[in-house]
Amino acid sequence: MSAIDQLPAALGRRFPSAARGLATMRGWLLEERYPFAVDLAFALVVLALSSAAHGRDLSRHPLVWLPQLALILPLAFRRRAPLAVFGVIAGVSFVQWLTYQAMPANIAVLLALYTVAGHCARRNVLLSYLVAELGVALVVSDIRHAGELADPLHTMFKAAFALSGATTAAAVLGLNVRARRAQLRALRERARELERQRDQQAALAVAEERSRIAREMHDIVTHNLSVMVALADGAVYANPTAPEKATAAMRQSAETGRQAITDMRRFLGVLRADEPDALRHPQPGLGQLAALVSQVRAAGLPTELRVTGDRAAVSPGAQLTVYRLVQESLTNTLKHAASGARAEVTVECTEQALRVEVRDDGRALHPAAPGGFGAGGADERSRESGHGLAGMRERVAAYGGGLTAGPLPHGGWQVAATLDLGPDPQEAPR
Structure with a gap:
């Protein structure tokens, strides 16, 4: 279990309210209950961090805020339209490369590429990856013309390796997250199917148990009532001429009724786990x-x-x-x-x-x-x-x-x- 999974339990012991709030926020993030709100908050956080890292240029050149905002704010719609958001951010990044030096907000290209890899078809992922690699080539080409570098080729190699590695990592991470999400969906569907099967089996078990109970009660009640009716009829016919036989028949009828009650208690006792006499009355x-x-x-x-x-x-x-x-x-x-x-x-x-x-x-x-x-x-x-x-x-x-x-x-x-x-x-x- 990861530290994030253990954190709500640790907080719950000392700060129950904070633990509930963290659990709710974690549910929003994992279950994607409010994707636009989460993406907007994420875009604002990225905007704040990139602005803090680029604060001096932003304060000196207010127009730099335009590409800054154009690169970051589309991330709020990244899960609604992943490919379109990547296209907008890649286009803004290209225009920014033509007119201005690189800025921290260019990390939005990697974030958009990650989203495309996590939500779009493989061919769109490959196309977006090639576009991102083209941007890496453009950035590396600027290093070659930097005259103040002692060894520009070595610097170009290191920059290309680092930027291509970041681009590849973003694409691979997005693909892995998509595979994990598909696996979770399959597991949830499997769990729902198992629940449906469990409910069906429970319904079949209930129907079978009802049939068994009805069968047992039919055997007990029908037999004993038939015997009692036969004895009662015999007592009626024998009473005028042989009262002692009628009395014996009625006593036998009463004994049969008591036996029926005993059988029913025995049967119901088997059905009820809390019946104390269930073990004392085995089935016939x-x-x-x-x-x-x-x-x-x-x-x-x-x-x-x-x-x-x-x-x-x-x-x-x-x-x-x-x-x-x-x-x-x-x-x-x-x-x-x-x-x-x-x-x-x-x-x-x-x-x-x-x-x-x-x-x-x-x-x-x-x-x-x-x-x-x-x-x-x-x-x-x-x-x-x-x-x-x-x-x-x-x-x-x-x-x-x-x-x-x-x-x-x-x-x-x-x-x-x-x-x-x-x-x-x-x-x-x-």
Whole structure:
């Protein structure tokens, strides 16, 4: 870090107001917020310095102020019209060379050349550089005719070397500043592009998170409400003849409601970092399938569960996916299958894949033809289960697997999915 960069921090500790003023001025200079005002102030400073160095001639010959002002004041417009300003200053310098000796204000030629190199095309820079070198040749030619010099050729060589070096330095410095300015513009554009990409990624992440939350809430609320509705309907029908069964059904309904609240708190606790019970309520997995099946049985749907293989090797994310698939499938069966339907849940765990199948043998509540799901009944169930099936497909796709759902040839409905558990599964906390 340069001394100029460290100066605002050093002043800020002792002189906060001065540091703020310096930072503002530095921003104006670096960001070119007010280019004309900065260039005008710069021209006035150069005019004051050159006038102080040439004060005796200016006081003796007031007309010398004309070329002095004509050389310096155009610098106020150097960034608005770099090539025109250089032309004016070069022309005034040539006229001044014809009528008067060299003066300190001729440094304006170098300043104008620097500006042309920093803002104009390369061919204009080359043309301006050649014009400046021509001026150097004219100045050096005057030395040759100076009779008071003992060795005019040696003096000419030194003068040509010094003046040409200054001209070359001005052009090279301007080109370097232009390259640095272009690099800064590229970096700023890159930073803006990265900000846009960050905002887009954040928007995509928000949309994905909203979809995940909606999917989880759909699974939790839909399943538990379906079970509660089935239990409540059973209690109403059983109450006149078997009050004890109605009471048991209502108790099971209340337990299901409490379980739904627990699931929602568990899920919301994972979303909230400040939830103290988040770690106490892990997400459900294969171990909770038995409780899920028992809950469905209590709602009036006889269900069998078979789990084979080593479940310990299955990641928690994959277990949650299977749990939600089974939960959604059984919920659809509760909602759409007629009385007397039965369901089977089969889960097979291997080292490479996790397979799950949920099927029922019941008829639809509104079948198109006797004996099972006709075309109309299947379409009806597919349409009503559309959101749930879309959510299940998204869950399975996160593991590079596939899902099929549809009516069975001899009646009933089947949902089957396969999750890839290979060496590089696409894990996702769904």
